[in-house]
Amino acid sequence: MRSQLMPDLDKESLEAMSGPVVDRRTTISLLGAAGMGGLAGCSGGGGGDSGGDGGTTSGTTQSGPKMGGRLQAGWFTGSIDTLDPPYISVGQYFQVAANIFNGLVTLTTDLTIEGDLAKDWTISDGGKKFTFDLREGVTFHNGTEFTADDVKYTINRTIENKTPAAGKLSTLEPVDQGGVVVKDDYTVELNFEKAMAPALVYLTRGPGRAATIVCKEAIEEMGREQYSITPVGTGPFEVVEHDVGSGIKLDAYEDYFDTDSEDRQLPYLDGIDINPIPEPATLVSAIRGGDVDFTNLVPLQNVSQVEQASEVEKLRAPGVNWYGLAMNQTREPFGDKEVRRGIAKVVSSEKFVQSAYFGNALAAQGPINKATRWAWREDKPDDQAYAPEEGKQILKDTGAYGASFDILTTSSSLRAAKAMRQQLNAAGFDVSIEQVTASTYWSRYQALDYDVTISGSVGDPDPDQSLWNFYRKDGSWNWTSYEDDTVHQLLAEQRRALDRDQRAKVLQKLEDRLIADVPHVYLSHRDDLAAARKRVRGFEHVPYMRNFHTVWLDE
CATH class of the missing domain: 3.40.190.10 (Periplasmic binding protein-like II)
Structure with missing residues (x-):
């Protein structure tokens, strides 16, 4: 319905969003439409x-x-296992990659959107058409000239290969059917199915963003595997050695x-x-x-x-993240929601934060973080609230009390794993820690080869970024094998609700469902x-x- 979508933007709004610089006031409006208003308020x-x-x-x-x-x-x-931008699912990897690559635009510390590889841009057709004028004379690290064809190749590769970043462009018209139009070597046009005011935010350089420009020639010459180790970009630094x-x-x-x-x-x-x-x-x-x-x-x-x-x-x-105890629902007893709820009840997030981080984090009640102030609530459902006796009774009723399982972890998260093991063993479980290397950890986590682990969303200022890939049925980071029709639908609905107040209501309804279903025991938000x-x-x-x-x- 028309009332659920963002109305066509007026001429004044389109001019304010056009390049080469979008001022702070307009950027904050875009961040709000994108669900990133908390970042605007806290940076x-x-x-x-x-x-x-x-x-x-x-x-x-x-x-x-x-x-x-x-x-x-x-x-x-x-x-650091991969530096190929659309395939990066670990925030620390992109922190390196951001020095090797550029995006079309970039977001600065004072929330100004500035041109990066785009020197200017205009927005038309009621907010559906974005036309970028690109810098001339830019070269990739191998000497290849950057042109509009590289923008189209990057976006098509991101979507076609169903990478984690592809979801940011879900409302783009099909690439070869007018979604990306190369007008000439230095002009490229992006066409969306409907008005897409947050598009500029999603086209900035950053983790999980969709238009960090890669080099087609280098990928074809060295192959995807080698490119992930020694990639070629247009950024200020080039990779000369990478021994994984x-x-x-x-x-x-x-x-x-x-x-x-x-x-x-x-x-x-x-x-x-x-x-x-x-x-x-x-x-x-x-x-x-x-x-x-x-x-x-x-x-x-x-x-x-x-x-x-x-x-x-x-x-x-600001800490725009959440961390929780992920439970592999393909393994018993974690496929039972009541078992997961019982586990949540015997775990105190306050005690966890004190023990694991010496109090240097905020105890979590759900996945929406306090930095996202427009969607944050102090009063959240108590489905996961600490109630150890109630939790133990739930576990006894389900037959899961006293179960044995492992916490998969790396050395960098060992203290958190030990803090969690202490609470779970005190609640009657027989829990061990399985410490592995970082590369083994991510390989096993993605392959659902674990019992439980502490993980979450890192560096996602938009709630969509921290929820969509984790909880969609086909989510690229859905490494708990969680599936729920209502959550799947609400995730789609919150993307259509571009009015911030309306979107907050949908997100809070979504958060309520996640807290009740316990795909994760929500533990902390870290700065x-x-x-x-x-x-x-x-x-x-x-x-x-x-x-x-x-x-x-x-x-």
């Missing part, structure tokens, strides 16, 4: 904020940024197209050496001791150690914490992004 402004809890590291000196030097970065993971499990060496791309406000060539750094460090204590010791300059995450149990280090700054951005030595300057902290093109080192 600090950009610019020279130097605080440890601020959005950026310290700004420039009078002499300006210094050129050269290599940033030593510690990555809180055992390995050991590290990644990125060098500055000499022909990168972008410059700073003083027309100095970006990036400032000569390169970045990224070292996977899965042990929390080792990671924190490395940043405190100066072995690394930057850590992409701070293990929550080690926050105080970072705060107390004299030469280290804690970097904080996005990183850390840098004070010599690291110019880092701009967009939530869950780790972009280094403006970073420089103050020796």
Whole structure:
């Protein structure tokens, strides 16, 4: 029905959304339509904020940024398995990939949408047609020129291969039937089935976004498997070495197209050496001791150690995520909703947050996080509320009391797994921990080769991003094998309800259903914490992004 859809945008609105820059006020409106209003309300402004809890590291000196030097970065993971954007389902992997690739547009720390590979754009046909004027003279790292054909190839590849990012373009017309039209080498047109005001947000560079531009020539030459390890993009850094499990060496791309406000060539750094460090204590010791300059995450149990280090700054951005105990419904006894509800009742999220993270997280009642303020509610259904005696009785009634099972985990999540095991064993279960490498973990998780694990949505400012792929019947991250017709329908409905208040009501109804069905025992919402030595300057902290093109080192 027409009343359920967004009306055609008026001329003034279309002009406000057109390029080359969309101002903060208009961007916040787009974020609200996209379901990202919480991010708009919680992010600090950009610019020279130097605080440890601020959005950026310290700004420039009078002499300006210094050129050269290599940033030593510690990555809180055992390995970085893929860097091919549409196939990335792990936020930490995209934090690396964002330095190798570009999108059509980008979102800055102060919520301004700016051109990236698109230098300008116009919106017409009532908000259904987006025409992008592309930068000329941009090359991929292999020397191939970037053109509009690469945009069409990227979008078609994303959709055709049913990648996790494909859902962002679900309302695009079929690519070869007018969805993507190459007008000339530097003009490309995207046509949607109906008005799509949030399209610009979904076309920014970021995890789970749909138009991070890849190189067709490189993919065809090296094959998808090798491209996932040593991809070719247009970004400020190129991959020169990638030994999966050991590290990644990125060098500055000499022909990168972008410059700073003083027309100095970006990036400032000569390169970045990224070292996977899965042990929390080792990671924190490395940043405190100066072995690394930057850590992409701070293990929550080690926050105080970072705060107390004299030469280290804690970097904080809003936590747009949820984490929970995922239960594999293809294995007994987790296919029974009552068993899952009984487990939820014997687990205290408050105790979990204290034990696993020393209180450095918000206990969760459901998947919608507090940063998404327009959809957040303090008063949520109590289906998963801590009630241990009631939970034990449910488990006894279902015959699941005393069951034996394993928690699958990696070293980076070991403390959380131990905290969960403690609560479950105290409730009468016989629970063990199975610790594996990061690559083995993700392989087994996706193959439903586990009993339970602690997982969730990382860095998704839009509730759609954190729910659609997890709970759709065909969701690309539905690794609990959860299926529910009502949830499936509500997920589709909330995408059509582009009025924010209406969408909030649908999302809350959806959240109620998920809390009751318990595909996950919802445990926590974490802030996005990183850390840098004070010599690291110019880092701009967009939530869950780790972009280094403006970073420089103050020796």
